[in-house]
Amino acid sequence: MTEMGFGAAQLGNLFLETTDEQAHAAVDAAWDVGIRYFDTAPHYGLGLSERRLGAALAGRARDDFVLSTKVGRLLVPSGYPEGTIDDDFIVPATTRREWDLSRDGIRRSIDESLERLGLDRIDIAYLHDPDDHGPQAHAEAIPALIELRDEGVVDAVGAGMNQSAMPAEFVRRHDIDVIMLAGRHTLLEHGALDDLLPLAVDRGVDIVAAAVYNSGLLSRPRPTVDSHYDYGSAPEALIARANAIADLCEEFGVTLPEAAIAYPLRHPGVVSVVVGMRTAEQVVSSVERHAVRIPEELWKVLADRGLVRDA
Numbered sequence: 001m002t003e004m005g006f007g008a009a010q011l012g013n014l015f016l017e018t019t020d021e022q023a024h025a026a027v028d029a030a031w032d033v034g035i036r037y038f039d040t041a042p043h044y045g046l047g048l049s050e051r052r053l054g055a056a057l058a059g060r061a062r063d064d065f066v067l068s069t070k071v072g073r074l075l076v077p078s079g080y081p082e083g084t085i086d087d088d089f090i091v092p093a094t095t096r097r098e099w100d101l102s103r104d105g106i107r108r109s110i111d112e113s114l115e116r117l118g119l120d121r122i123d124i125a126y127l128h129d130p131d132d133h134g135p136q137a138h139a140e141a142i143p144a145l146i147e148l149r150d151e152g153v154v155d156a157v158g159a160g161m162n163q164s165a166m167p168a169e170f171v172r173r174h175d176i177d178v179i180m181l182a183g184r185h186t187l188l189e190h191g192a193l194d195d196l197l198p199l200a201v202d203r204g205v206d207i208v209a210a211a212v213y214n215s216g217l218l219s220r221p222r223p224t225v226d227s228h229y230d231y232g233s234a235p236e237a238l239i240a241r242a243n244a245i246a247d248l249c250e251e252f253g254v255t256l257p258e259a260a261i262a263y264p265l266r267h268p269g270v271v272s273v274v275v276g277m278r279t280a281e282q283v284v285s286s287v288e289r290h291a292v293r294i295p296e297e298l299w300k301v302l303a304d305r306g307l308v309r310d311a
Contacts, residue, residue, distance in 0.1 A: 001066050001272050003265065004290050005037035006030045007210060010278035011052045012045020013090040020052060022279050027056035029280035031065075033287045039180070039210070039274050040117075041070035041128055041160075042109065043097060045089040047116050054117030068124035068180070069117070070160055071109040072133075072141065073097040101133050101141040110148060121153075126160035126180050134166060142174045149177075158205070162230075164192035171196065171205050180274070183211035183230060185264050187218055187245055187256075188238060190309040193267075197311075201269040209264035210274040217242055218260040221250075245307050252298040261286070262294045267311040 010016075011023045027038070038057065040049045050069060057065065078084070078096040086093045100109070110125060125145055130137040137159075145157035159167050160180035167179045179200065185192045185207070200207050213219040216228040223242040227234040234242075246256040264270045275286045302308035 001037045001206075001208075002035050003272055004035055004261075004287065005039055005208065005272045005274035006035050006283075007274040007276040008038060008040040008049045008053045009044045010049075010276050011040070012043075012047075012049035014044065014088060014276075015090070016278070017090045018278055020055075023052040024056045025280045026277050026283055027053065029283040030277065031060070033283065035283070035287070036065045037068075037272055037274070038065060039068045039208075041126075042075055042113060042116070043070065043073055043128060045091045046086055046093070046095050046097075047075055048089070048091050050113055050116040051118075054119055058118060062120060066123045067117070067119065068126060069113045069122055070126045070128035071106050071113075071145070072099065072101055072128045072130055074100045074105060074109055075112070099133065101127075101130060101136045103140055103144040103147075106141055106144040107148065110153065121155075123154065124156045124158070124178060125149075125154045126158055126178075128160050129162065130159065131161065131163065131166065134169075137166075137170075138173060142170060142176065146175060160210070162211070164196040168196040168199050171199050171203050176205060178206040178208060178271075180208040180210050183214050185209050185267070185270070185311075186212050186214050187260050187263050187308050188214055188229075188242065193309055193311065197267055197269050205269075206271045207267070207269045208272045208274055209270050212260050212264055212273055212275065213257065219257055221255040221257065222246055223256070241307065244305075245302065248298060248301055248305070248307070252295045252301075254292055254294055254298065255289070258289045258292040259294055259298070261289050262292070263308070263311060266299070 040053045075095040076098045084093040149157045156177035158176045158178040162182045303310040
């Protein structure tokens with residue numbers, strides 16, 4: 001797993017339509033700069049992200065990259081009127097998502113993802129956002145994933161979520177390998193430092209940090225009043241805090257997005273940062289940000305001023 005991963009939600013037309021050519025070019029660009037970890041999910045564009053990512057990776061030596069996808073929601077015929085478009089992804093809603101955390105549902109999800117990807121195996125399978133399904137996640141879904149790993153169908157299993165408390169409980173109670181933590185170990189969010197991250201280090205569970213820009217608030221050198229945070233409008237107080245962090249970044253000759261990518265990797269439990277990428281230009285920009293060396297003194301000053309907890 002490379003230190004920077006390719007997040008493929010945008011290949012499913014998240015909020016904006018993307019062409020097949022743009023998607024393929026983005027994956028090609030990621031490969032050319034050395035990225036070898038690619039993450040997708042059935043949820044992303046009702047399978048479009050998986051199909052596009054699989055097509056772009058086809059023909060490459062399978063042992064040369066790591067691929068993760070997610071389980072927990074099956075894609076079933078929607079029955080919606082012709083022309084209906086999905087809510088967040090600009091794709092025809094000919095199918096809909098249906099929760100299924102049963103053993104059979106998890107196995108079916110893997111089979112269907114393999115078909116969409118057109119690949120011979122999946123390396124990592126994450127249980128995707130089971131926030132409202134805790135009991136079944138513990139009793140059925142996670143054990144089903146572990147069973148698939150033990151059978152050699154997948155290499156590693158875990159969960160991908162936008163919170164740290166439930167993943168921490170998965171780490172305590174199950175023999176899992178990896179957690180994808182979205183938006184909860186960032187310059188603005190430090191709660192995982194108290195529960196998930198120390199536990200993961202203790203148990204030898206890897207952490208993949210995703211959504212490090214917190215839905216866009218940290219993606220530009222200067223946050224604006226219309227910035228988004230956690231898929232909604234950013235509160236004024238958070239915009240002000242982000243700008244205060246940006247002030248100090250500028251004093252040390254770096255930008256807010258550069259610091260946002262670097263921060264999660266300071267923790268010894270974090271093995272990779274996954275950044276959403278839609279085009280080849282975004283790939284190049286992300287890699288350039290990742291390559292910037294952040295002065296150690298900046299982290300000390302941010303911590304001393306109570307803006308960012310040192311990871």
